[in-house]
Amino acid sequence: MKNKFLIFIFLIFASISYKAQATDTLSDAKNFETNKANYIGQPFSKLLNDMTQIQPKTIWATTNFKSKNEVKSSRIKFCDLEESFNVITLEIIWQTPLERSNTKYYQQLHNAFFTNDEKLFYGSKIVKDIKVYR
8 A cells, every 4th residue: 555655756746847847948949949039040950059947859741731742840749759648849840841851861760859960960951940839
């Protein structure tokens, strides 16, 4: 009985800690959306350099519904692949659509994880808009 109680207390603290961390991540991401004027028309690397509190974990290309060969925007997530429910997403709309073949290559190469290769590839792309949602 005592072990069950300790496990219950641990789960409560873990849940509170996870919610606090998610709130901090959402707050940090929302700050980028609020200050998006600093990043619009700039290379994505500028935004990445300012991401000191939160780091992208995965990046997902969204194809243009008019042309499946173009990527209009990319969605950055700040959680592991296993955590897919109610996650914080920072969407980058690109000034010039990206070629799907390029984004697909990196997505398959690293299973959508945001690595140094993705940082180099996306870094020079120009940001048109930033949206954050959960």
